Amino acid sequence: MSEIILRPYTPDDAAWLVERHADLYARDEGFDGTFGPLVAGLLADFSAHADPEREAGWIAMQDGAPIGSIFCVSGSPGSAKLRLFLIVPEARGQGLGHMLLDQCMSFAGDAGYRRMELWTHESHRAACALYAKFGWRLVDSHPVTSFGVDLIEQSWEIDL
Incomplete structure (x- = not known):
């Protein structure tokens, strides 16, 4: 396998991201057809409104x-949200999760998020x-029914 590189997202990546999220979550989690459109909406909002500095x-x-x-997107005041973290199954186990998480958290800190x-x-x-x-804390966990399945939803946070 060759080296892994990270490059900036472009709107041309949207179709791949929506398809991979929808397919993998349907296969692995049993999610229904509402998940792909959620991802598409997040990406459309990002493409239309993202502040490239933050x-x-x-x-x-x-x-x-x-x-x-x-x-990395803006959240509540002073806070960034980590979103759309995905690693395809065939790429797992190579340290890619560390690489992506480090990139996102470093950007958030450099952008001034606390x-x-x-x-x-x-x-x-x-x-x-x-x-x-990485030092994140689980701050909430509760059962929900989302995307057609029963899940335990979790919220995590970290101070930068």
Whole structure:
């Protein structure tokens, strides 16, 4: 395998991101057809309104193909949100999660955010273990029914 590179997100990446999110979450989590449109909406909003000084997205590439993503967007005052963190199954286990998370958190700190927050599900055990390793704190966990399945929704945060 060749080197992994991170490059800035462009709107040309949207179709791949929506498709991969929808397909992987349907296959691995049983999500229904409402998840893809949610991702599409997040990307459309990002493309239309992102402040490049304070918001960014990255696509991980290997051998000319996209293999992952992560985004930093504005959240509550003084806080950034981590969004659309995805690593395709065939690229897992290469340290890509560390690379993407470090890129996003470093950008947030450099952009002046004092903290970061994210929303995920308990079933994403590898990602949650990575968040904990980086010093994120689990601040809320509760059952929900989303995207057609019962889940344990989690909120995490970290001071930068």
